[in-house]
Structure formats: structure tokens, C-alpha cells
């Protein structure tokens with residue numbers, strides 16, 4: 001962690017500032033040390049402050065840990081992520097980041113922190129509950145204006161000062177997605193804005209009826225077994241994508257196939273991904289204990305309850321919702 005992170009942190013319990021004790025430094029990064037306040041202290045381990053108050057919901061923790069393992073094993077960043085990120089936060093464009101203090105809620109391996117800083121954010125703070133913060137620190141933690149923090153979304157150790165906060169593909173994996181959204185909004189200052197992307201209930205019937213029962217089992221299996229199962233399913237899926245969905249997307253006279261192939265908007269969008277990328281997507285779906293699928297009106301209500309203005313909610317790939325709103 002960089003010393004410049006300190007002014008953005010506060011204890012999630014007593015809300016006081018921290019005193020920093022440094023045990024080991026590498027360049028601008030404090031690699032090992034301690035953050036202390038009036039009520040307790042938190043360790044800094046491998047460059048990341050671990051601000052976990054120790055009262056995290058067990059199911060939430062299990063889900064986060066399993067995702068953490070995934071992000072460590074699939075820690076690569078690819079150039080497709082930039083367009084994906086912009087698609088997830090639509091209608092936000094690159095210039096929205098310029099000069100802003102930005103919060104990434106559920107940063108995983110740090111893929112979006114990378115673009116937030118590339119798009120000109122003044123500073124970006126990526127927060128994740130899981131061990132994925134280690135992958136995130138390796139990927140982006142040493143960038144001059146990026147910070148990685150391990151913390152619980154329900155007890156964020158951050159001041160309410162952000163110009164822009166976003167959460168991509170995370171809120172639906174938390175025990176109470178509506179509350180999680182509000183916790184993110186609470187960290188945004190007046191005049192700031194938020195984006196969220198979540199799984200939709202609409203268009204995901206097959207996942208709810210077929211994948212959810214499978215996931216109830218795979219989310220409890222040891223990770224190597226879940227990973228092996230994901231490999232087998234990914235081989236089958238990749239074959240289907242290359243034989244049917246790739247031609248439907250890329251061969252103009254076969255475009256009609258999109259109308260008859262199931263789930264085509266989404267599957268065409270990942271048809272030219274590498275095997276490793278799609279393997280990670282399948283693994284991702286088999287891992288979590290918690291996955292909510294949210295209806296549009298429910299998602300809209302989060303924004304209404306948070307009193308956000310100029311709200312824009314749109315559908316993505318016929319299976320998910322993305323929303324943007326401002327805190328005025």
C-alpha cells in the first residue's frame with residue numbers, strides 16, 4: 001500500500017483515522033506493517049491492507065474465497081477487458097473518469113482498476129473481500145494512482161468522498177444485493193455517480209432452472225473437483241461456440257442462425273474468446289454459493305431507494321442489467 005492511501009481510510013468500527021507502522025517497504029509500497037486506531041489494528045500483508053473486522057457473514061466469505069481462488073488461477077488480463085468494461089458501465093464513457101476519485105467495489109484481480117486509471121482517474125481504490133486482492137496487487141497495485149484494499153463491502157473502511165463508484169458482476173453474489181448497493185452509494189459524495197452491472201432474472205430462465213441446481217452441488221465441492229468439472233463443460237461449450245455461435249456472429253449469410261440458437265446474444269458475444277477465457281467463465285458460474293438473478297423493477301428500486309437522479313437502466317446481452325445514476 002502507498003502512504004497516500006492513508007488519507008482515504010478510516011476504521012470501519014470507530015471511524016477514526018489510522019496510524020501507520022511500517023515493517024517492510026519496497027519503493028513506494030508498504031509491503032508489511034500495521035494500521036492502528038483507537039479500537040484495534042489491522043495488518044498490511046504482501047502490500048495490501050487487510051481491513052477485515054472479523055464478523056463477515058460465513059456464506060459471503062465462502063463465496064468470496066472461492067472467487068478469490070479463481071482470480072488467482074485465472075489472473076491474466078486481456079485486451080478484450082477494456083471494451084467489456086465500457087459496455088458494462090454504459091452510458092459512462094472514458095472521459096467520465098478524468099480527474100475523479102474512483103471506487104471499484106469487488107475489484108477481483110484488478111482488471112477494471114487498470115482501465116479506470118488508464119482513463120484518467122485521479123486515484124482508484126479497488127476493494128475486494130477475497131484473496132483476489134493478491135492477484136489485484138500483482139496486476140495493478142503498484143500503479144502510481146491505484147490502491148488495493150481487502151475489506152468487507154458491509155463495513156467499508158473508506159471515507160464517503162468518491163466522485164464515482166462502480167460494481168461489476170459482484171452485488172448479485174452478496175447476501176443482500178440491495179443493501180450492498182446502498183453501501184456503495186453511501187461512499188459516494190454529493191454530486192458523484194454510480195454504476196452497477198448485475199445478472200438479470202429476465203432472459204436467464206435456463207440458468208435458474210438448470211445451472212442453479214448444479215451449482216448447489218458444485219459450490220460445495222472441493223475446488224480442484226469443481227475446476228475439473230468446469231474444464232469438461234468448457235470443452236463442450238467451446239466446441240458449441242466455435243461450430244454454431246462463431247459462424248452465426250461472423251459469417252454474414254449465417255446471421256439467421258442467431259434467431260434460432262438459444263441464448264444467442266450472450267453466447268455470440270463470447271464466441272471468439274480463447275478457451276482459457278471461457279474456461280474461467282464456466283468455472284466462475286460453478287463456484288459461488290450465492291447468486292441472485294434480479295428483475296428490472298427490483299434493480300430500479302435500488303436506485304429509487306438511494307434517491308439517485310438521472311437514472312439510466314439498460315439491458316445487456318438480453319440477460320443482465322446495467323444501471324447508472326447520480327447523487328444530487
Ligand SMILES: [Zn+2]
Pocket residue numbers: 011012013014015016037038039040
Ligand atoms: Zn477503530
